[in-house]
Amino acid sequence: MSKEILMVAEAVSNEKGVDQEVIFQAIEQALSTATKKRYDEGANIRVVIDRETGDYDSFRWWDVVADDVMAELGTQFTTEEAHEKDPTLAVGDTFEETVENIAFGRIAAQTAKQVIVQKVREAERELIISRFVNRIGEMLNGTVKKVTRDHIIVDFGDNAEGLLPREELVGREIFRINDRTRVILTSIRDDTRGPQLLVSRAASEMLVQLFHIEVPEISEGIIEIKGAARDPGQRAKIAVKSKDARIDPVGACVGMRGARVQAVSNDLDDERIDIILWDDNPAQLVINAMAPAEVESIVVDEDSHSMDVAVSEENLAQAIGKGGQNVRLASELTGWTINVMTMDQAQEKQQEESLNVVENLMTALDIDEDVAIVLVEEGFTSLEEVAYVPLEEMIDIEGFDEGIATELRARAKDALLTMALASEEQLANAQPAEDLLTMDGMNDALANTLAGKGIITMEDLAEQAVDDLMEVDGMDEETAAALIMTARAPWFVDQGE
Structure with missing residues (x-):
């Protein structure tokens, strides 16, 4: 029997690719389960297998409880019962004795099999998780194992499978059993049936990883991908930056006669890909991201983290894109909210905003409309700017002198102080809810x-x-x-x- 245990442990370990220790533990549990069936009442049984010889010993143990506690039959001793075995035992101790081994060959086959299979599954689950837990976001190569109406099962070998939902496919691509495919590992879901590797072909990281493969300069770190945005199967934008001034990052990604970008596009069901030159200036980055539409003017609002982008009337449809696709992808790529409008609309909006600023300055500074208009035209759009911009900048305005500039600054500071006091008074009179x-x-x-x-x-x-x-x-x-x-x-x- 000892040799048989060693043979089983070695055979199952080799077949399933798990540590022999896991198999030994499974056999110990199976032997203890079978041994318990000898007893009518409950019994605590443990079996210890010698990993070198295959010999094993079986032990039954009882917990010692106080005399005023109802001891569980077969698994607990009161102190009085325990002292009959060993006078030194106290509450909380454990009494253990050796019992007759059950023959390994006579174990109920189904019990042993279930325990071993369960242990092996747990070991396989841990093995798969340990293999892939640090690979989330990476590209994996696999073979289509099963195709259903809702998802596709991709086999990665060594009992590892990925679940590719239909909504994570690109465009109208169709897969058949045994087709080779590349996917991005997005997460790992652990459930009772084992770890499930969730994969995608629609994730933006898929686009990034394909460029890593097709463009050597990216894999070598010479060109950096700063961001990517996708409408899977239809259109994508990717922003790139070169760490070497001698290398054109856009040209390198496009490749000779478009070979590199076309290879990526072919793998994504002919997805159209715009390669954008990254710029640290947010306004210039947005202008680049709006390509192929040409931007006529751009106004940045840092408070709302948005930009008003003006284009010519004939370029408006191209700037917005089908269903707003172009502006949506540009916004996602840059991280800015982009408002697209025609030049006429931009001028009208600017005039409205300028009019509001003029009226505010006239009221706050008690000045004529002409003076307020001059301030706005020179870039003074708030009381703070009038109050704290260097005096020289205001003196340089045509028609202004030091006296006018000093007076305007004083009035602006007074207006700001009045507003602050009013705010404090309002807070002071505020009542808690x-x-x-x-x-x-x-x-x-x-x-x-x-x-x-x-x-x-x-x-x-x-x-x-x-x-x-x-x-x-x-x-x-x-x-x-x-x-x-x-x-x-x-x-x-x-x-x-």
């Missing part, structure tokens, strides 16, 4: 203090950080953290629902 007043850990004085700082409701408090509350007199970090977590409690309730 009912939910803030009745919140656990809150009192009227603290609620009014918070309201004076613009924290009116529980939601306002929930959005604060501990450091934000440290400005309140008598506040410590522990109290601040507790208040914020109490205010955030409704968030977690909503998530649970």
